[in-house]
Amino acid sequence: MIELDRVTKIFTSDNPLKIAALDGISLTIPEGCVYGLLGTNGAGKSTLLRTMCGIYRPDEGSVTVDGREVWNNPEAKADVCLIGDEFAWLEKMSANRLKAYYRCTRPGFSGEVFDRLMEALALPKNRKLSTFSKGMRRQAVTALGVACRAKYLLLDEAFEGLDPAMRRVVREILADEVCDNGASVVLSSHDVTEISESCDHVVIMYAGKILQFGEIDEVCDRYRKIQLVSEGKVITREELANAGLSVLGYSVMGNAAQVLVRGTEEEITAKTAALPVSLTDAVPLTLEEVFVCEMKENGYGIYIKEE
């Protein structure tokens, strides 16, 4: 497993306030799962991936792969493969040359798998990647990553530029990789739908910190959209907060208050029992709703209107 223990990374250049790109991140990624990194622009997703594969050295904390420190450690790095969001350097090469390069640098690289995937994706092997379309390039480098046969495959913006059909294909390829080889895949994306459809675990990041992580259903289950109906005066947000509810969203419709709160159904029921309202509805949030709520809670996306 990949273990991050209180990892901090600060970029000092042009950063007089020394804002941390990663701020005390602790995370464990086990084998055989698909993790989705979800976050806003600048949340630290790419930095986290680069730190996990040993490109960046943590300023504080440690990153270990199966117990081995990853920084400047070929044995540990051999188990981790990153396909970043920037791969212009690879575009100078044809697929055949890419294969030769990765065969030389990655101990587990399988040329056969790469060829098979390139054929399955109908990508030419003798043309430079720079002559490919954006989506084709993404497919080619994803195939490259899968062919590395690493225990941990890290994909930054994996679905960027792919059409819906190809997203499905890539998703299947990654699922096969997890099923067949027991590998773990970590995807980063802004696309909540993509994460919720592709991953079984999610990490929600903001400003270098992890806000939520765990299985997607479990994370969604930590929130509820409730409807509170009262006779006469509609219950206010303050009254709800005073009752101990962690209110993330609040809107009024007639004599009913629609509220987004943190907590399980049991916790919410217990806290609203004393209020002069009846709880008419309490449904879990979707991942997108959770994401938007968390971002709003942290002051991001202030133009998102409350429903």
Add this chain to the structure above:
Amino acid sequence: MESTLKKSEGCRPLRGEFISHKRSMVVLAILYVFAAYLFIQSITLGSNESWFSYVIMAVCGIYTVGEAFADTYDASARDIQLSQPIRAGRRYLSKLLYIFLRSIVPTVLVLGIVIAYCSRLELDPYAADPIIISEVISKAVGMLLNVALFNAIAVLALASTGTLLAAVVVWLLVGGALFRLYVCGSYVIEELLTSFFGGRRISNAQRLNGDLMILVFAVTLVLVAGAVYVRRDGKHTGRFIAGSAAVEVLLGTALLWFGLAVFGSGFTVRLVLLILGYVGAHILIFRKNTIKKIPVMAATLVGVLAVSAGVAWYTYTQIVDDQRDVNSEKITAWSSFTDSERGVDYKRLETPYVEITDSDWSDERWREARQYLSEPYCELMVGSYANVDTKWSNQYHISNADGSPLDQEQYQKLVELLREYCSKNEYSTEHETPFFKYLFTGCDPVDYEYASYGFQVTISYDGGRSALRERCKGHLMTEGGEVEIWELIRAAGYKIEMVTNSRR
């Protein structure tokens, strides 16, 4: 896993670092061929094209370094290269090997072709401008070392910075500083020691072996760059510069050499200008609040000053000792060649040299003798082959107004005249600078690069030897400032005329 890793690490250089567009490779090949052509032209025609061929090879080398170290300024190259399971040290060596194969080997090939071609020409006894193959080889080795040094500077610049712009800034600083150091390294050493050790004098410091200095510089830079590269992670890639202590030292060193070598004022003024320049450059490059860093900068400067002076002094003493031994061997060889000491005077000062006064030899004899005359072993020649040394740019002949040679008394008057000129122009006679030694002893090798300080002149004179007295007339070699000297000498009643302006 272990065995496959070893296999992986055994691939050298890494295939990915061979990424070059075919087009650029063809262009580089054409440039190398062109460089070879220019070098041959410069030798056969005695022209200055060797400088262009040198620049071409250096630029090709720097381009190659840029390709190899793409991971230091290109985020995509960084992501791919640094995520591979290869140690940073191994990756660095792989890049050096790539540079060796793509820059040093082609340069060696070019120079080898030139040497092979010239060795054929050398066999032609009727050539109007005979080629001395040892001189060509010496020049080629110098060029190769210079290309290697420029590559090493580029490696250091890229390893310590995060963008091409920052690398160019550092390259210019270090390259410029080392160039100045190469040109007048001994001058700097003397300045340092004079300033810090109570006017202690170093004579003949200009004899520092340039090639050896370059080699030491190049190896040192590559080692320092390796240390910086291995330590850095990918975070500086694409950012303006790595604010590491290594860069601080680099900047301090560069400006130190600049400050001491360039400014013509007194030492205190230079030091103040140096500190101001350092602070200014620091603000420009690091863009940080430099007030807080003033103690760091001051400590850096002091440290650099102390280390540089120590290393320079040690190197100087070692090289001069070696030089003395080599020159002794050379004189022995020369003595053996001439079969007797007839017509040859030896002097053993701190560094030996040879004066040749016999111009009765045949052309063949002179041609053969020239292999013993490459600098710094013999700088002073009188007679029909006075321009044989490759470093003379111009030679001027000073005599009495009626054309008769100067006698000792007249020579002394001329010396007094020039001494006065030196005093007026702040060429101190107290510190016996290299320039001063050139001027008044005529015994040291002349390096015309010193012309950047004003002018240079070497005078051969009657040292009391009858053969020399008969033949020797004054020889004044100048480059820059000669008009003023001409007027000065003419006004004093001497006749001065240009004997030759050839330069090889």
